[in-house]
Amino acid sequence: MSADGTSDRIDTLLATADAAIKADELQKAAEALREASHLDSENAKVKERWAALQKLDAGSDVFELLRNYITTQNEEGGQKALKLLKAKQLPSKDALQAVELLLDITKSLPLLDGLTGSLLSRNVEARKFVTSRFADNATETFELFFERGEESFNALATIPLDNAVWASTDQQTTAQKDLFRLCVATLIEAGADHLERIMRCIARLLSLVPAVVADIVDDEVLDSILSCLDLRMSASLRSQAILATSKVLEATKERGEELFSNFITERAAKQTNNDLIIAFSAAAAVFPIIPAVTAKLFLIDGFVQQLVPNLERNWEEGAAGKRKSHSLETSALELLSAACLDKACREAIERYCSHWLRNLTEEREGTHKALAALVLAKISADAGEEVTSKLEQLVLAADPEADQAIEGLAYTSLQPKIKEEIVSNSSVMKQLVKSLRERPPAVFGCLTVFANITAYLPSLSEEQKKMSQLKAYANSEQPTAEDPLDDDAHVTKRCRAVLDADIVPALVACSKQTASPTSLALVVRILLALAREQKHRSTMAQQGAVKLLLQIRDRLNKTDKSTAEASAIERNAAHALARILISINPSHVFSTTLPASSAVSALAPLLSQDNDTSQRNLLPVFESLLALTNLASLPDPSILDLQLRLVWSELEDHLLFSPNTLVQRASVELVCNLMASAACVGKFVGDGSKREGARMQILLALTDVEDMATRRAAGGALAMLTEWDAAVEKVLEQQSPDGVKAVLKMCGDTNEEVKHRGFACLANVVNAPDKIGERGVRLVKEKGGADAVKEALKATKNRDVMQIGVEMLKKIM
Structure with a gap:
């Protein structure tokens, strides 16, 4: 240049x-x-x-940017400072100057909250400064950060939990207690704003340092937390309050349960609408956390019996056509819905409240109608079609109460007749799929409905059926007859309807929004059921099911997989993946961004023993073998080598000897495809291990089993193997079974495909070079090879076999 x-x-x-x-x-x-x-x-x-x-x-300009922003209030300069603070940690001197500057500001500036929060989140020196200030004057510091904004307060709330910024454990513990007390005091204060901010801090402290703050919890503290469960509060506050309640009950154990019981009974005893709403709301929220305690309160003599009369009186006292308290009835319905967790509570609700609930379902008010229908669905093991019809109407309305209606369908769809009714209503199906995509609160209910609709009855062995009958007789019961609407044909038809409703793209969308193991388990169960029918699999693959199943597995790999739930999700996801990969061309699915190796890694564990079941289910093993065989057809040697590393031991230790014919056949077919790998050939002729000779014996023996398809696969593997001279030599050396005789027996097989493979092996033996081929010709002659070939040719019309046979006769006559 x-x-x-x-x-x-x-x-x-x-x-x-x-x-x-x-x-x-x-x-x-x-x-x-x-x-x-x-x-x-x-x-x-x-x-x-x-x-x-x-x-x-280096950050030395940040201080100037901050000072200029505070002086001029120029937003562009403030944004520059904010971007720098979020991007990097400042030198200690700059960080200290910046935090002193920001905390001395008394006027309100739009970016002040973000600047303070960002500075503290990335700079230890700034956090230490605030630590000292909080230790000297906790109340003043708390109020400053709370009033400044959410980012500032969240930054402050983490400081007492940061071990690195405290000089002593005693100081840190004192700070944690001070922060908890100040949060509770703010919560109790009438008219306080941003309570969800406070409740989040309380929940965090109860989660991370329960031993430090549990002793502070008394009736007043618990009252302030439980009062935030009031259904009239914002959803964000209630969600934080539920978490805080769960943690406080976990930390305080029996004492907390006693305080909770006192709270509910005292509030309910006041009989004012406000206190009843708070009591009902809190009991409904806490029921799943401590069901035994809450059920005991619910079943106190007179409560359920008087609940409906009191609610009806509330209606009568209202103005014409309007309730005195709409929220009172809503909170009562939510309590009834939550109480359905307990069998005794369900029975009490059905006895004393069912008539009132049915009347409510006739009203036009969506919220109460939906909740009432939901409770009716929960209390009745055989909810009528009338209840389901009302639930479907509410689902189609797509109003906020549709979430309760979907939850109700999750209960009623356990019944075969209701499953059929739901899938026959295309509008309802379409709305459920739409809700699955677009309404996060409804995801679990939608998934449960689809899981119920697509669920096949478990396949029982004859032994399992007999055991089930014996248990029924032992309990003086008649064995339960299976509903014909739940037979395989009906379930497959329902699965087709679900698939046609575009459920797979909806599952892909909802899985991006939820990390709940329970929801992921339902997603996988649905995909596993849909993939049972071979005709469904190509559609599922086209709509993204393969990628989704692999993503779920990757997500599990980043979490604790030791739980039974995680293990079940992983196995079911792999099983669903296996079913799909059996029936599609893998080259149409996998690419550099979605490598086939990830599928191999997912499928391999299915071949090992499932420790979570007392009796091994061989179907996942069989279908995984078929899928791996299909993947082994890809023109990518790395896939074959990966399979050899991951599944070979299980194949030769167990599966090739399986007493189950289908499993043994699939295992041999996989070995046949793997034989395209030089590494697989090496296991028979080059690895020098003690098992090398035994492997050839096993393969030769498998060419003579009763199952034709297994013989065919073994013959194919042997034909590929004997293309290697060293393998021919191993065949000639085999005495038990006799290698040459095994090949000649294949040539005389009644099945043309097996016969063809036998002739291919024989050609490899007699056409081997030099001394190996000479020895092969001699042994074939000695063992009656010419007569065997002649007899085999008389019984075949296959031109390829005849051509090979004629060439063989020229050498062995």
Whole structure:
């Protein structure tokens, strides 16, 4: 490049660097200056820009940016400072100056909350400064950060939990207690704003340091937390309050349960609408957490019996056509719904409340109608079609109460007749799929409905059926007859309807929104059921089921897989994947972004013993073998090598000897496809292990089993193996079974495909080079090879076999 050209290029790079610095794209600026330095390392302008960039990158300009923003309130400068604070940790001196500056500001500025929170989240020195300030004056510091905003307060709330910024454990413990007390005091304070911010901090402290704050919890503290479960509160506050309640009951154990019982009974005893709403709301929320305690309160003599009369009185006292308290009835219905967790509570609700609930389902008010229908669905093991019809109407309305209606369908859809009714209503199916995509609160209910609709009855062995009958007789019961609407044909038809409703793309969408193991388990169960029918599999693959199943597995790998739930999800996901991969061309599904190796890794564990079941289910094993065999057909040697590493031991230790004909056949077919790998051939002729000779014996023996398909697969594997001279030599050496006789017996097989493979093996034996081939011809002659070939040719019409046979006779006659 000429001198002028170099100069022009440097000017261009400097302009690029200036623009990047102005836009706070410091990395881009550095890249431009790096190239400029390479062109002219002594250029004064380049050195000047480097100095400016390094100063800015070090953070020394942040203080000036902050001061200018506070003085001028120029938002562009403030945004620059905010971006820098979020991007990097400042030197200690700069961080200390910045936090002192920010905490001394008394006026309100739009970016002040974000600046404070970002500074504290990334800079230890700033956190230490706040630590000292909080230790000296906890109340003043708490109020400053709370009033400043959510980001500032969240940053403060983490400081007492940060071991690195405290000089002693005693100081840190005191700070944790102070923070908890200040949060509770703010919660109790009448008219306080941003309570969800406070409740989040309370829940965090109860979760992370329960031993420190549990002793502070008394009746007043618990009252303040439980009162936030009031259904009239915001959803965000209630969700944080439920978490805090769960943690406080976990931390305080029996004492907390006693305080909770006192809270409910005292509130209910006041009989005011406000206190009843709070009591009902809290009991409904806590029921799943401590069901035994809450059920005992629910079943106190007179409560359920008087609940409906009191609610009806509330209706009568209201103005014409309006209830005195709409929220009272809603809270009571939510309590009844939650109480259905307990059998005794369900029985009490059915006895004393069912008539009132049915009347409510006739009303036009959506919320109460939905909740009433939901409770009716829960209390009745055989909810009528009338209840289901009302639930379906509410689902189609797509109003907020549709979530309760979907939950109700999750109960009624356990019945075969209701399953049929739901799938026959295309509008309901369409709305359920739409809700699955678009309504996160309804996801679990939708998944449960679809899991119920697509569930096949378990396949029982004859022994299991007899045991089930014996148990029924032992309990003086008649064995339960299976409903014909739940037979395989009806379930498959329902699965087709679900698949046609575009359930797979909806499952892909909802899985991105939920990390709940329970929801993921339902997603996998649905996919496993849909994939049972071979005709469904290509559609599922086209709609993204393979990628979804592999993503679920990857997500599990990042979590604790030791739980029974996680183990079941992993196995079911792999089983569903196996079913799909049996019936599709893997080259149409896998790519560099979705490698086939990930599928091999997912399928391999299915071949090992499932420790979670007392009696091994061989279907996942069989279908995994078929899928692996299909994957082994890919023109990618790395896939074969990966399979050999992951599944070979299980194949030769167990599966090739399986007493189950289908499993043994699938195992031999997989070995046949793996034989395309030199590494697999090496296991028979080159690894030098003690098992090498035994492997050839096993393969030869498998060419003579009763099952034709297994013989065919073994013959195919042997034909590929004997293309290697060393393998021919191993065949000639075998005495038990006799290698040459085994090959000749294949040539005389009644099945044309097996016969063809036998002739291919024989051709490999007699056509081997040099001494190996000479020995092969001699042994074939000695063992009656000519007569065997002649007899085999008389019984075949296969031109390929005849052509090979004629060539063989020329050598062995």
